Amino acid sequence: DAKTTQPPSMDCAEGRAANLPCNHSTISGNEYVYWYRQIHSQGPQYIIHGLKNNETNEMASLIITEDRKSSTLILPHATLRDTAVYYCIVRPNSGGSNYKLTFGKGTLLTVNP
Amino acid sequence: GAVVSQHPSWVICKSGTSVKIECRSLDFQATTMFWYRQFPKQSLMLMATSNEGSKATYEQGVEKDKFLINHASLTLSTLTVTSAHPEDSSFYICSGGPRERSYEQYFGPGTRLTVT
Numbered sequence: 310d311a312k313t314t315q316p317p318s319m320d321c322a323e324g325r326a327a328n329l330p331c332n333h334s335t336i337s338g339n340e341y342v343y344w345y346r347q348i349h350s351q352g353p354q355y356i357i358h359g360l361k362n363n364e365t366n367e368m369a370s371l372i373i374t375e376d377r378k379s380s381t382l383i384l385p386h387a388t389l390r391d392t393a394v395y396y397c398i399v400r401p402n403s404g405g406s407n408y409k410l411t412f413g414k415g416t417l418l419t420v421n422p
Numbered sequence: 423g424a425v426v427s428q429h430p431s432w433v434i435c436k437s438g439t440s441v442k443i444e445c446r447s448l449d450f451q452a453t454t455m456f457w458y459r460q461f462p463k464q465s466l467m468l469m470a471t472s473n474e475g476s477k478a479t480y481e482q483g484v485e486k487d488k489f490l491i492n493h494a495s496l497t498l499s500t501l502t503v504t505s506a507h508p509e510d511s512s513f514y515i516c517s518g519g520p521r522e523r524s525y526e527q528y529f530g531p532g533t534r535l536t537v538t
Contacts (some may be wrong), residue, residue, distance in 0.1 A: 335496070345529075352426075352515045352529035396465075408518070409456055410527055412466040 313397045317415040321391075329416050331397030334378040339401045342373060342409070344382045346393040347361040353396065353412075356382065387420045394418075426449045426518055428530035435537055436490055442502045443533045445516030451496035452518035456490075456527070460513040472516075481502040496521070506537040 312334040321327040321415040333342065335357040343358040357364055357371045359380075364371045384391055425448040435441050443457055453474045458466040470481040470491050478491035490502040499518070503510055515532045 347466075350513070350532070350534075352428075352517075352532045355526070355528065408467055409471060411468065412458075414465050 311397050313399060313413050315395070315413065315416045317414065318418050318419070320421060321384075321387045323389060323422050324386055325419055327387040327418055327420070328392065329382040329384075329395050329397075329418060330379065331382070332379045333397070333399045336399050338402070339342045341402050342371065342377075342380050343398045343400065344369070344371065345396045345410070345412075347392075347396070347415070348390075348393040356395075364396045377420065379381055384418075388416075389420050389422065392418060424518075424520060424526070426516065426528045428514075428516060428533050431531060432534040435534070435535070437537055438505055438519045440502055441450060441505045441506055441535060442500055443514055443535075445499045445501070445514075445518070445530055447497045447518045450520040452499075453496065453521045455493060455516055455518040456520075457491065457499075457501050457516045458490075460515060460532075464533075466515060468494055469501075498511040503535065506535070508515040508537045511535055513538045516521070 341360050342358040345353040347353045355368055357369050358422045359371045361401050394415040394417050396412050398410050427446045429444045448475040455472040457469045458464045459469050469484045469529050471495040472491045474493045474496055480486045488504055513532050513534055517527045517529045519526045
């Protein structure tokens with residue numbers, strides 16, 4: 310799987326947008342960008358994924374650059390409950406063991422009151 | 423999203439004993455489930471891929487005789503830590519996805535194992 314690079318930590322004020330960057334310069338054409346987050350002592354939670362188009366759901370927006378070498382996860386109105394470690398993962402959407410997720414160190418987002 | 427449960431949520435056992443952790447998909451069938459381990463302040467590390475009806479596939483460095491995985495049905499995978507030692511104390515997390523959309527992975531809440 311392609312390697313990703315994320316800043317180790319970020320801070321955000323409550324109510325403001327949180328923009329979490331991810332670099333994946335070696336991404337392959339068949340690899341998707343996935344974002345998960347892990348709140349302390351819980352299992353990871355799926356947030357969003359995309360291939361090349363920008364995506365939006367009820368949790369967040371995903372902006373992928375045209376060359377697909379980087380992406381940004383946007384939490385439009387961060388709350389204290391969004392404090393978590395955010396993982397950016399790239400992998401193909403094909404079958405078998407390709408479904409496994411390889412977690413990096415992620416970004417610890419701290420939302421401050 | 424789909425729901426994955428784990429049981430127990432936490433367990434304390436004595437060194438040398440075995441502990442079984444269950445991972446269930448509550449509203450979908452999963453031909454493949456994954457087991458991860460997470461030490462404090464570290465990221466999740468994949469231990470093994472659990473395949474329904476066949477042997478599990480272990481990641482390099484994971485002892486298959488120590489971490490026994492059974493995936494007897496499409497909704498249940500179990501991880502047994504045999505002859506547990508204090509260094510096996512960790513947070514164990516499983517994940518699975520609907521077999522028709524296996525690229526969607528849903529994680530259990532995790533099991534905190536403490537070996538004394």
